[in-house]
Amino acid sequence: MSRNLHLNIKHLTRVEGHGNIVVNVTDGRLERCELEIVEPPRFFEALLKGRHFQEAAIITSRICGICSLGHQITSLKATEAALGLEISEQTRLLRQLLIDGATIQSHILHAYFLAAPDFFGKPNAFKLLTTHKDVVLRALRLKRLANDIGDIVSGRAVHPITPVPGGFTRLPTETELNALLKKLIETGRPDMQATVDTFSTVLDDIPDFTRETEYISLKNADTYAFYDGDLFSSDTGSATVDQYRDWTREFVVPHSTSKHCRHTRDSFMVGALARWNNNHEQMLPAAREAAQTLGLKSSCHNPYMNTVAQVVESDHCLEEAIAIIDLLLTRGLKPEKPNQQPTRYGRGIGATEVPRGLLYHDYTYNRQGNIVAANCVIPTGQNLANIDADMKKRVPEILDQPRETIQKELEMLVRAYDPCISCSVHAIQVTFTGGAPPA
Amino acid sequence: MRSRPKVAFFDFTGCEGCQLNKLNLEDHLLDILEQVDLVEFREAMDETAESYDIAFIEGSLSTPSCIERIHDIRRRTRILVALGACAATGGINALKNIHPIDDVRETVYGSEKYRFPTLPALPVSAVVQVDYEINGCPMSLPEFLNVFKALLMNKTPDIPDAAVCVECKLRENECLYDRGMVCLGPITRGGCEAICPSFGQFCTGCRGLVSDPNRQAMLDILTDHGLSLNDAKKRLLLFNSHSLNPSSGLTH
Ligand code: SF4
Ligand code: SF4
Ligand code: SF4
Numbered sequence: 001m002s003r004n005l006h007l008n009i010k011h012l013t014r015v016e017g018h019g020n021i022v023v024n025v026t027d028g029r030l031e032r033c034e035l036e037i038v039e040p041p042r043f044f045e046a047l048l049k050g051r052h053f054q055e056a057a058i059i060t061s062r063i064c065g066i067c068s069l070g071h072q073i074t075s076l077k078a079t080e081a082a083l084g085l086e087i088s089e090q091t092r093l094l095r096q097l098l099i100d101g102a103t104i105q106s107h108i109l110h111a112y113f114l115a116a117p118d119f120f121g122k123p124n125a126f127k128l129l130t131t132h133k134d135v136v137l138r139a140l141r142l143k144r145l146a147n148d149i150g151d152i153v154s155g156r157a158v159h160p161i162t163p164v165p166g167g168f169t170r171l172p173t174e175t176e177l178n179a180l181l182k183k184l185i186e187t188g189r190p191d192m193q194a195t196v197d198t199f200s201t202v203l204d205d206i207p208d209f210t211r212e213t214e215y216i217s218l219k220n221a222d223t224y225a226f227y228d229g230d231l232f233s234s235d236t237g238s239a240t241v242d243q244y245r246d247w248t249r250e251f252v253v254p255h256s257t258s259k260h261c262r263h264t265r266d267s268f269m270v271g272a273l274a275r276w277n278n279n280h281e282q283m284l285p286a287a288r289e290a291a292q293t294l295g296l297k298s299s300c301h302n303p304y305m306n307t308v309a310q311v312v313e314s315d316h317c318l319e320e321a322i323a324i325i326d327l328l329l330t331r332g333l334k335p336e337k338p339n340q341q342p343t344r345y346g347r348g349i350g351a352t353e354v355p356r357g358l359l360y361h362d363y364t365y366n367r368q369g370n371i372v373a374a375n376c377v378i379p380t381g382q383n384l385a386n387i388d389a390d391m392k393k394r395v396p397e398i399l400d401q402p403r404e405t406i407q408k409e410l411e412m413l414v415r416a417y418d419p420c421i422s423c424s425v426h427a428i429q430v431t432f433t434g435g436a437p438p439a
Numbered sequence: 440m441r442s443r444p445k446v447a448f449f450d451f452t453g454c455e456g457c458q459l460n461k462l463n464l465e466d467h468l469l470d471i472l473e474q475v476d477l478v479e480f481r482e483a484m485d486e487t488a489e490s491y492d493i494a495f496i497e498g499s500l501s502t503p504s505c506i507e508r509i510h511d512i513r514r515r516t517r518i519l520v521a522l523g524a525c526a527a528t529g530g531i532n533a534l535k536n537i538h539p540i541d542d543v544r545e546t547v548y549g550s551e552k553y554r555f556p557t558l559p560a561l562p563v564s565a566v567v568q569v570d571y572e573i574n575g576c577p578m579s580l581p582e583f584l585n586v587f588k589a590l591l592m593n594k595t596p597d598i599p600d601a602a603v604c605v606e607c608k609l610r611e612n613e614c615l616y617d618r619g620m621v622c623l624g625p626i627t628r629g630g631c632e633a634i635c636p637s638f639g640q641f642c643t644g645c646r647g648l649v650s651d652p653n654r655q656a657m658l659d660i661l662t663d664h665g666l667s668l669n670d671a672k673k674r675l676l677l678f679n680s681h682s683l684n685p686s687s688g689l690t691h
Contacts, residue, residue, distance in 0.1 A: 047534045052670065055677065058643055062531045062576065065456020109462070129469070140462075147463055155638035157463070158456045158577045162638050169639030 003028050003399055005406065019419065021410050023395060033391045035384060035414055048374040053079050053165055053365060054340075060361065060376065061159045064420055066109070068159045069102035069150065070354030071361070071376075076165055077228070078361040082348025083369070085166045085339050090328070094153055094168060096227045097324045098160070099352070100317035101149025103226065105157065106355035107272070107310035107317075108146060110418045111199065112139035115307045118412050119202035135198060142191050142314075145183060149321060152176045167338030174333060181325045184318060192315050196290045199311050203295055206308070207409055211393050212301040213386055214268035216247065217275040218353050224282040224316060225275070226353040232278050235264055241351045244360050248377045260385040261377070267385035270357025271417065272309035273300060284323075287316035303390050306416045310355075342369060356380055356420050380419045387417055444492035444591065446475040448522075449512055451498030451505050452532055452560060456577040457523035458497055467584055474591060491516040493590055496569075499525045499532040499560040506566055513567040518590060521563045522583070524576035528647040529681030531576065532560035537680050562681055571596060576645040576678060579631050599630035602649050603642050607633035615641055621664050623674065626657040644678045654683070 005025040024032040044063050048056060057075040061068040073095055080087060112135070120128055129136050150157030152172050162168045172180075219238060220229030231239045231247055239247065250259040262268065276283075280291070280298055291312045296305060347364040357379030364373040390413055398406055450458060461468065478491060494516035500506055513519055524530030536559040563569050571590075573582050582599070589596035603624035607614070615622045615636055623644040624636060635642050654675070661671035676683055 047531070050673070052673075055643075055674075058677070059531060059534075062454050062456070065454040065459045065577065068454070068456060109459075113462070129472075140468075143462065155640070156577075156634065158460050161635050161640045164640065 005399070005403065019414070021391075021414060023391070023406075023410065025395065025399065028399065030392065030395055033395055034388045035391070035419075044376060045374045048363070048371045051371050053083060053342075053369045053371075056363065056371060056374075057163070057165070063376070063378075065158050066106055067102075067354050067356070067359070067420060069098055069154070069157070070352060070359055072160055072163055073099065073227070074350040074352040074354070074359045074361045075363075076163060077350030077352065078348045078363045079165045079350075079365075080348065081350060082344075082346055082363050082365050083165070084343035085341075087167060087339065088334075088336055090331075090334055090336060091167045092227065093324050093328060094171075095163065097149060097321055097328075098153050098163070099226045099354075100321040100324070101146045101153070101157070103317045103355050104314045104321075105143055105146035105150070106418075107314045108139060108142045108195075110355075111195075111307050111311050111314075112136075114418070115412075115415055116202070118408070118415070119205045138191050138194055138198075141187060142195065145188050145191075148180060148183065152180055164338050164340075166340045167336055169338065171333055171335065174329060177325050177329055177333075181322065181329070184322050184325070188318050188322075192318050195311060196293055196315065199308065200293050200295075203308075206302070206304045207394075207412065208302070209304060209390075209394055209397070209413075210301045211303070211390055213389070214263060214265050215274035215277045216263065216268050216270050216382070217278045217358060218351060219279060220282075224279050224284075224320075228352070231351070231358075233263065233268070234274075234278060241349055241360075244349065244351060244362070244377065248360070248382055250377070250381070259381055261382040262385060267389045268382065269303065269386045270379050270382045271306055272313050272355075273303065273306040274357065275353060276300065276309045276312065283312070284316050284319045286319050287312050290315045303386075304413060304416045306418065310418070345369065347373075354379060356418055357382060378420070380417070383417050383419065387414060387419070443474070443476045445478045445490065446493045446495070447478050447491045447512075447516070448480045448495045448497065449508070451496065451509070451526070451563075452501040453498030453523065453525035453530070455497070457525075460577045460580060461583070464580060464584065471587060471591075489515065493518045493520065495520050495522045496526045496563050497522045499529050499562060500566055501532060501560040509563060509567050518570045519563070519567065520586065520590075521569045521572045523578040524574060524645050524647065524678060525560075526563045527569075527572040527574050528679065529560050529562040529565075530645070530678055533562075533679075533681040534676065535560060537676060560681075565681075572598065574628060574646040575631055579646075582630050599628065600650055601629050603627045603629045603631065603633050603636070603646070605629055606631070607636045609633075610637055612636050615639075616660075616664060621661050621666060621674070623657070625660065626652045626654070626675075644675065648679055648682060 003025060004027065005023060008020065008022050020036040022032055022034055022036055044060060047059055051059060056079055057072045060075040061072045063071050117128065120132065147157040150160060154163055155161030162170050215234040217232055218225035218229035219232035231241060231243060247263050248261045250261050253260050276296065277299055294308045294312060296308050296312055345365045345367050349360065349362045351358060351360050359379055360377040362375040363371050366372050391410055394409065394413060398409060448458065494512050496519060500509055521527045525532055571586055573586055586596040606629045607624055610633055612633065620641050622636060622641040624633065624642040626648055627642050627644045628646045628649050631646060657675065658671050661674060662668055666674065
């Protein structure tokens with residue numbers, strides 16, 4: 001069909017950070033279709049140079065408020081790998097518990113406050129208050145609960161305080177953990193069940209769209225991978241984390257202050273849906289049941305379903321948090337000091353599954369324990385090329401629809417990825433692999 | 440002030456942690472929402488507005504378009520509040536100001552560096568008049584509530600100025616210096632109830648400096664406790680590179 005369509009959605013709302021959607025169709029021919037990233041860059045890699053290993057995580061936490069825990073943990077892992085600092089099993093469990101809390105917090109925030117208004121036909125979540133007050137209150141309660149995990153274990157959910165290289169500066173008390181456990185079971189579980197039920201009523205509003213792509217995540221033999229594991233691709237199988245540069249070949253594109261990434265194809269996807277596709281067999285039973293209620297198939301190629309995968313993962317994380325606290329209480333918390341005696345100085349890479357996907361920090365330290373080189377590769381940067389590819393397939397499919405429908409569907413598509421644009425502009429690397437491809 | 444003042448939130452260069460923190464107010468948030476007319480909050484809603492009674496600004500100013508936007512907002516608002524360290528002091532963003540700007544861009548974007556204009560990261564007060572500042576990285580929620588409520592009642596909010604150490608001693612914490620660590624509590628503006636030392640971690644100075652800071656005494660304490668002079672200066676600059684700018688003699 002021969003149609004002209006020019007969309008320029010400036011400063012897309014209900015996403016983290018600043019992006020524009022630009023679409024140009026002339027005589028039915030798609031000339032331009034991309035997510036422009038206009039967030040001002042903040043230059044974290046440069047800020048890290050010369051900084052001491054005790055400061056690295058404090059600085060990188062400030063890359064993103066929503067992913068602050070994820071950046072912090074990944075940063076600590078990179079520092080510990082570089083300096084040969086061993087951590088205890090207890091530290092590992094507490095970190096996994098923190099990741100569960102941060103994942104629930106981020107997913108709930110996205111599903112209810114950023115994505116759900118589209119499903120309920122409202123411009124924002126505050127307007128939902130008039131028609132669906134119970135839903136909004138439930139969302140706030142769940143967010144509070146996830147936050148409590150962060151407050152109790154790390155001192156503060158935004159820019160956590162206690163996680164440091166080698167361990168924690170303060171451990172939660174058993175009384176605090178007991179109270180938390182009670183809340184997770186008594187209010188967390190029913191609220192999570194109600195969340196699954198609420199989202200099962202809006203499935204009809206999720207566009208029916210399919211585009212198979214490469215799905216990349218961590219994979220861990222013992223558990224649904226968040227804290228650590230090997231790299232895994234639905235196309236090529238496993239690889240060790242030190243291969244990450246080949247798995248995130250970055251390039252600068254003119255329409256984005258964030259770099260784009262590719263692996264073996266032109267684009268790939270990371271995040272909840274990628275993790276689900278790669279590791280769903282390891283999900284805890286309650287969450288697999290939720291997946292069934294929500295119609296999430298074991299191999300799902302509809303990116304709009306990422307929001308649904310987030311709801312399912314929240315359920316998994318709630319159950320995992322309950323199990324971890326149970327285990328910690330059974331074993332008893334051992335008083336431990338953080339291990340901060342380096343056994344070597346050099347390069348270390350940390351890779352973690354944070355809410356939006358795979359995050360890498362890569363540091364090199366000198367003998368004074370100061371950083372000489374740093375690189376961070378952020379999930380949203382890895383997804384940007386895939387978002388553009390999805391839009392390029394979707395626009396021609398719906399070109400006969402009214403302009404408003406096209407605009408709304410594209411906004412929903414970008415939001416489904418839960419892009420964290422404030423993060424992504426730090427998806428930046430010191431050396432360059434090739435030039436920019438044509439726009 | 441009219442019964443329902445128009446309130447807007449704007450984010451510039453920051454991590455959005457301060458914005459996120461507001462959602463942790465929950466019940467208070469709902470109370471406040473009933474008293475105000477929330478007219479702009481890009482992160483959470485689609486609408487925009489022409490003028491405001493109170494504009495909250497998060498983030499530092501770091502590009503030419505940031506400067507344009509902030510002038511525009513200042514023209515349209517009665518009261519302007521800088522929210523969080525990035526907006527109030529430049530925060531961690533201002534760390535880049537102590538490196539030559541071309542080096543910074545080259546580190547990140549290589550030969551493509553000229554594509555993305557950037558300026559030193561500035562606190563809002565470096566460009567337009569700021570009526571109130573709420574410190575902290577992230578900003579402190581109780582302080583935000585106090586300021587917000589005071590403004591709604593047309594009162595002048597109290598902004599804390601005693602050092603973190605004062606609050607730390609009130610909480611009867613063991614001083615970290617006695618545990619072999621170093622801490623910026625003596626020179627840092629309180630208001631956070633010394634949350635970091637209370638959780639066993641040193642104060643990084645995220646709330647900015649007290650109004651009459653004795654920098655030399657702080658440097659002496661840090662070097663007496665094992666830091667080299669260079670490391671001591673670096674530690675001080677972490678969140679305070681803008682106020683301790685290179686001409687203050689702290690960098691070399
Ligand atoms: S002050 Fe801190 S928490 Fe607030 S936006 Fe800046 S970096 Fe984020
Ligand atoms: S721990 Fe820090 S803030 Fe507390 S008294 Fe000691 S120096 Fe002051
Ligand atoms: S103790 Fe220091 S670093 Fe921690 S919140 Fe207070 S001022 Fe900021």
